[in-house]
Amino acid sequence: MARHHMSLQQPDPPRIDADAWFDGVDLRELAARYPTPFYAYSANAIRTRIRGLQQALAGLNYAICYAVKANSNLAVLQLMAAEGVGADIVSSGELWRSLHAGIPAQRIVFSGVGKTEQEMAEALAAGIQRFNVESADELEALERLASSLHVTAHAAVRINPDVDALTHAKISTGKAENKFGVSIAEARRWFARAGSMHHVKLDGLHVHIGSQMLSVAPIREALARVAAFWRELEAAGHALNSIDVGGGLGVRYRYGHDEPVTPEAYASAIRDHLGAFKGRILLEPGRYLVGEAGVLLTRVVRIKQGDTHRFVVLDAAMNDLLRPSLYDAWHDIVPLVPRPGPSQACDIVGPVCETGDTFARGRMLPPLEAGDLVMIRTSGAYGSSMSSTYNSRPLVAELLLDEGRHAIVRRRQTFEDMIAGEQPARWETV
Ligand SMILES: Cc1ncc(COP(=O)(O)O)c(C=O)c1O
Numbered sequence: 001m002a003r004h005h006m007s008l009q010q011p012d013p014p015r016i017d018a019d020a021w022f023d024g025v026d027l028r029e030l031a032a033r034y035p036t037p038f039y040a041y042s043a044n045a046i047r048t049r050i051r052g053l054q055q056a057l058a059g060l061n062y063a064i065c066y067a068v069k070a071n072s073n074l075a076v077l078q079l080m081a082a083e084g085v086g087a088d089i090v091s092s093g094e095l096w097r098s099l100h101a102g103i104p105a106q107r108i109v110f111s112g113v114g115k116t117e118q119e120m121a122e123a124l125a126a127g128i129q130r131f132n133v134e135s136a137d138e139l140e141a142l143e144r145l146a147s148s149l150h151v152t153a154h155a156a157v158r159i160n161p162d163v164d165a166l167t168h169a170k171i172s173t174g175k176a177e178n179k180f181g182v183s184i185a186e187a188r189r190w191f192a193r194a195g196s197m198h199h200v201k202l203d204g205l206h207v208h209i210g211s212q213m214l215s216v217a218p219i220r221e222a223l224a225r226v227a228a229f230w231r232e233l234e235a236a237g238h239a240l241n242s243i244d245v246g247g248g249l250g251v252r253y254r255y256g257h258d259e260p261v262t263p264e265a266y267a268s269a270i271r272d273h274l275g276a277f278k279g280r281i282l283l284e285p286g287r288y289l290v291g292e293a294g295v296l297l298t299r300v301v302r303i304k305q306g307d308t309h310r311f312v313v314l315d316a317a318m319n320d321l322l323r324p325s326l327y328d329a330w331h332d333i334v335p336l337v338p339r340p341g342p343s344q345a346c347d348i349v350g351p352v353c354e355t356g357d358t359f360a361r362g363r364m365l366p367p368l369e370a371g372d373l374v375m376i377r378t379s380g381a382y383g384s385s386m387s388s389t390y391n392s393r394p395l396v397a398e399l400l401l402d403e404g405r406h407a408i409v410r411r412r413q414t415f416e417d418m419i420a421g422e423q424p425a426r427w428e429t430v
């Protein structure tokens with residue numbers, strides 16, 4: 001079943017041949033063995049992305065903290081741990097997963113606009129030292145909690161630089177109207193008062209302006225603003241030991257159309273603006289490391305020819321891959337059983353009872369028949385991690401591929417799994 005004719009070198013994305021081989025595995029054989037829908041991830045593609053980024057950053061004092069939310073499967077996190085990659089987490093659940101996968105606490109950074117005190121206390125108790133802080137009361141809470149646990153925490157202010165990431169409005173995070181971060185003016189006031197804290201060292205800056213950025217210009221603009229602020233702080237006598245540049249690098253959703261920022265262009269933006277920084281530069285890539293490394297395999301349930309539209313109904317749905325419904329996001333949809341005949345405009349839909357359960361509208365596709373295998377590309381990021389059991393559809397399986405081998409890294413949920421935790425009402429009064 002193994003074949004090694006797929007090049008995974010940077011800057012090319014991991015390729016999936018027309019004949020459906022992915023990381024040395026024939027996806028058609030895989031789908032003959034495991035019921036669709038399921039996700040398949042290429043370990044090689046993930047490693048290639050990590051190493052490409054590491055190569056581009058060589059010479060800088062940096063650390064990569066993978067944004068766990070992009071794909072939080074334990075095996076993916078274990079792969080990150082094996083490559084020496086840390087984690088960027090936003091919840092106790094992500095903390096637990098990351099530690100469970102073997103990512104050491106010292107390599108974990110805690111981000112997020114709504115950390116609860118309980119989550120912060122749990123993180124401190126687990127040995128997490130670096131917090132990206134987004135509001136004044138969060139900073140006060142961190143000081144209080146660190147004091148009561150007799151530990152020292154390091155805090156980086158998340159700067160909202162008011163830069164347009166030139167991406168979808170729902171995944172843009174660096175404009176003043178977004179809930180994330182604080183203005184440089186507010187951050188300045190925090191540093192002025194930093195001496196009054198005894199258990200929190202305010203010694204870092206953090207910025208993350210949005211996701212799926214396909215242009216380096218907004219990244220440069222945000223870095224320039226952060227760099228100017230770092231120099232201002234340094235001149236005022238504040239020693240910084242980290243600058244976290246967030247994530248946000250885009251990937252190819254539309255092959256032959258999307259042109260992602262290369263790791264080299266990204267690294268040179270970092271070098272140009274932060275090359276002189278003496279502390280550590282943290283990076284929080286999510287999508288970039290796993291997006292193109294995953295596909296969702298699904299089969300055609302039936303073709304439904306309406307009066308005005310031709311519907312291709314798949315066995316995957318919005319509960320399995322939400323991005324098209326939520327952001328009108330484009331994903332390449334590739335039939336893996338080539339059939340001769342002219343392409344036709346189709347609406348590719350799932351079986352869920354929502355009009356929004358649509359993967360693509362008016363997509364030109366070659367002839368398809370019930371049972372045909374179809375691949376939805378670039379589904380490794382924000383695919384399974386955003387899935388749900390809506391319409392009581394069990395969570396699908398996830399498989400990891402590595403040079404001709406495959407492993408089930410999450411089995412398909414059973415109906416019993418799906419209702420675990422639910423119980424008949426046992427009434428009580430408070
Ligand atoms: C603080 C932070 N860091 C990193 C990421 C990862 O983003 P991406 O997957 O676009 O690299 C996100 C999500 O957008 C985030 O909110």
Ligand SMILES: N[C@@H](CCCC[NH3+])C(=O)O
Pocket residue numbers: 069171211212323381382386
């Ligand atoms: N979930 C989004 C991106 C948000 C990133 C998290 N801050 C997506 O699928 O594109």
